[in-house]
Amino acid sequence: MQPEVPPWVPDDVVTLAVPAFIVLVILEMLVVRLFRRGAYDAKDSAASLLMGFGSTIAGVLTGGLYVVSAFWVYDNHRVFDIGWTWWGLLLCFLAEDFAYYVFHRISHERRIWWASHVVHHSSQHYNLSTALRQTWTGNLALSFITKLPLFWLGFPPAMVFFFTGVSLVYQFWIHTETIGRMGPLEWVLNTPSHHRVHHATNPRYLDANYAGVLIIWDRIFNTFVPETEEEKPRYGIVANLGTFNPLRIALHEWIAIARDLRDAQKPWHWVGYLFGPPGWTPDGSRDTSQSLKAKWKADQVAAE
Amino acid sequence: MTPEETQFVAVQLVSIGGVAILVALAWLLGFRGGARIAGEAQVRDLAQAAQLAPPKAVAVDVDGRAALAEIDSDTVFLVKAMGDRFTTRVFKRRSVAGVKMYRPKGRGIGARLRFSDAGFDDVRLEFAEREAPAFVERLRRGARIN
Numbered sequence: 001m002q003p004e005v006p007p008w009v010p011d012d013v014v015t016l017a018v019p020a021f022i023v024l025v026i027l028e029m030l031v032v033r034l035f036r037r038g039a040y041d042a043k044d045s046a047a048s049l050l051m052g053f054g055s056t057i058a059g060v061l062t063g064g065l066y067v068v069s070a071f072w073v074y075d076n077h078r079v080f081d082i083g084w085t086w087w088g089l090l091l092c093f094l095a096e097d098f099a100y101y102v103f104h105r106i107s108h109e110r111r112i113w114w115a116s117h118v119v120h121h122s123s124q125h126y127n128l129s130t131a132l133r134q135t136w137t138g139n140l141a142l143s144f145i146t147k148l149p150l151f152w153l154g155f156p157p158a159m160v161f162f163f164t165g166v167s168l169v170y171q172f173w174i175h176t177e178t179i180g181r182m183g184p185l186e187w188v189l190n191t192p193s194h195h196r197v198h199h200a201t202n203p204r205y206l207d208a209n210y211a212g213v214l215i216i217w218d219r220i221f222n223t224f225v226p227e228t229e230e231e232k233p234r235y236g237i238v239a240n241l242g243t244f245n246p247l248r249i250a251l252h253e254w255i256a257i258a259r260d261l262r263d264a265q266k267p268w269h270w271v272g273y274l275f276g277p278p279g280w281t282p283d284g285s286r287d288t289s290q291s292l293k294a295k296w297k298a299d300q301v302a303a304e
Numbered sequence: 305m306t307p308e309e310t311q312f313v314a315v316q317l318v319s320i321g322g323v324a325i326l327v328a329l330a331w332l333l334g335f336r337g338g339a340r341i342a343g344e345a346q347v348r349d350l351a352q353a354a355q356l357a358p359p360k361a362v363a364v365d366v367d368g369r370a371a372l373a374e375i376d377s378d379t380v381f382l383v384k385a386m387g388d389r390f391t392t393r394v395f396k397r398r399s400v401a402g403v404k405m406y407r408p409k410g411r412g413i414g415a416r417l418r419f420s421d422a423g424f425d426d427v428r429l430e431f432a433e434r435e436a437p438a439f440v441e442r443l444r445r446g447a448r449i450n
Contacts, residue, residue, distance in 0.1 A: 015315050022322040026329060033333045041337050041387035042330040049323040056319065060312070122423075124389045129326065240391040242384045242424035252423035259420070 002074060002156035003083050009158065013165030021172060025128045031178050038127055038177035045129040047244040051119060052132030054246055062139035069144065070160070073151040080154035092155045093213075096147070096163040100212035103146040105223070108207055108289075114278045115253035116141045122249055124236040126199050131175035136250045167212045171195075190215045193227045200233030203296030206289040238279075238287065253278075337387035340368030347371045350392055351381050363437040365429045366411060372429060374439040382417075384427055395419060403444035405436060415440050 010016050025045075032038045082088045107117035116135040123130045138144075150160050171190070179192040186193065190211040198209040208225035211218050218224035227233065241249060260273045265282070272280050279288035305313070341347060344362045351359050351373055359373035359381065373381040380400070384391045402418040414430040429440070436444075 018315065018319060018322070022326065025326050029326075029329060029333055029335070032335075039388065040330050040333070040335040041389070042327055042335050043337055043387045044389075045330050045335070046323070046327045049326060053316075053319050053323055056316070124386065124391075239393060239423070240386075240389075242382075242386065242391045242393065242421075242427070244386070245425060248422055248425070252421070255422040 002071075002158060003081075005156075005158045006084050009084075009162050010165075013162065014168050017169045017172070021128070021132065024173065028128045028176060028178060032127070035178075039125055040127055040129070041125060043244050044123055044125050045127075047246060047249060048123055048125075048129040048133035050246045051136070051249060052134050054136050054250065055134035058136035059139070062137075065139050065142070066144040066147075067157070069148060070151050070157045073148050074154070074157055077152050078154040079152060082154045082156065082159075084156070084159065088155070089159070092150070092159045093163050093166075095150050095153070095155065096160055097167065097212050097214050098217055099146045099150055100164075100167055101210050101217035101221075103143060104210040104212065106146070107143065108210065109277055110275050111253075111257065111278045111280065112274045113141055113143055115257055116143060118237060118253045118278075119249055121199060121237050122241050124240055126175060126177055126196060126233070126235045128172065128175055130199070130235075131172045133249075137254065170213050175199075186215070188214060188216060194218075194224075196233045196235075197225050197227050199235050201236055201238055202231055202234055203292045204228075204231060205233060206238075206293055238289075238292065335388070337385070339385040339388050339390055341365070341371045341383055341385065341390070342368065344371075347373050347381075347383055350383055350390070351375070354381065354392055354394065356381055356394065361437060361439050363429060363431070363440050366432050367430065370427045370429055372417070372427075372440060380439075380443065382424075382427065384424075393421070393424065395421070397443070397446075400443055403440065405441075405444060415444070417443075 028038070029040055032040055082091070104117075107113040116138045119135045120133055123133055147160060147164070151157060174190060174192045174195040176192050177196065181193050182189070182191045185191060190209070190213055194209045194211065194215050197205045200206075205225055208223055209215070209218050210223055215224065241252065243249065243252075257273060261270055264270055264273060269282050272282060277288045277290065279286040279291070284291075341364055344364060347362045347364060348359060356375050359375055361374040362371060363373075364371040369385050371383040373383075375381050375394070378397050380395050380397070382393045382395060399420045400417060401420045404416045406414045406416065408414040408430050411430045412433045413436050414428060415436050417427045417429070419427075431437070435441070
């Protein structure tokens with residue numbers, strides 16, 4: 001049994017924030033129109049918003065997997081009993097944010113999780129509607145496994161779910177080109193500038209800035225890359241999509257994986273196609289983030 | 305319905321209403337896409353930017369919505385307008401799942417291309433001429449492109 005949840009904790013932080021999301025998207029559209037900073041496209045936004053809507057439905061249908069796993073670990077295997085104290089909340093915030101960093105990093109570095117997460121990166125725009133372009137298949141791919149150690153440590157599930165919601169709401173507003181740099185906050189927090197880098201496909205920016213709320217994890221684990229004035233981010237994925245169809249957006253990478261598995265020549269190729277980096281092939285015939293970065297670095301050296 | 309179910313349905317209705325309002329507002333504010341391929345030179349520039357060999361032939365949709373370039377006997381380069389942006393992709397011949405010709409009203413000929421990449425919708429190329437460019441026709445027949 002988890003400890004009683006304090007009355008000030010909302011059932012679902014994200015649901016509460018939906019009206020604010022709508023108002024802020026409207027405000028950003030007006031700012032983009034008036035000051036020509038950033039960009040919108042009606043079809044692209046429609047796709048992003050429908051992905052967001054679909055993800056809430058998918059969450060209801062598949063979220064039970066996460067909830068059942070969380071309570072199973074907490075009820076049967078927890079090491080400590082952590083209550084809703086100030087230090088418990090602080091530790092949980094930090095632990096959840098670190099678990100998010102790990103989840104986010106493997107979501108980029110391992111194809112089986114990238115297949116879900118690619119959805120969020122599949123827009124060539126970077127605005128508040130992009131924030132809502134969310135996966136439908138994350139729970140089915142067990143993307144929550146990086147959160148399970150928190151329940152094992154003894155953080156109550158409701159506390160972890162609360163901070164996951166806070167993190168999601170926090171990450172909404174950083175998907176914008178209308179805000180530049182934020183001074184000293186850039187050292188500690190994930191900001192629009194840091195997250196623009198994360199969404200960029202320029203080789204120098206690939207696989208960087210995985211943070212949720214605190215950018216410190218990227219600084220500690222050497223995945224931090226600052227936005228530079230000389231290279232404006234190009235948003236999207238290395239091979240951008242040619243569709244606004246939500247079903248195709250949600251499933252295209254899963255279909256590509258299925259085809260690769262079907263055509264695999266040897267059993268160990270399955271391991272590479274599922275758990276290798278996106279772009280992995282047995283013969284190295286496709287680009288990965290690492291190979292693209294290596295080419296870019298070689299070009300830089302050659303140019304000097 | 306339980307109060308929780310009622311609340312869930314209410315939230316979904318607000319969300320879908322919000323989606324409709326935001327898309328309508330984006331359209332009203334003029335964010336209506338409209339990227340168009342200006343011509344063969346632009347396709348060649350994009351192919352060069354993608355570090356491809358110079359195309360041997362280029363076919364541009366009469367409205368500039370898409371273009372296809374022949375890179376070599378087994379490779380085509382596709383440019384597709386996506387809202388206010390372009391998407392480009394290199395396809396091997398085996399990834400072209402089908403090419404169907406049709407006669408569009410008031411145009412010469414159209415080609416509908418289907419790709420095995422699930423991240424791509426079908427692409428339509430329409431031409432003023434009565435015949436499609438030769439490499440598109442060869443692609444339809446499943447033959448080597450050149």
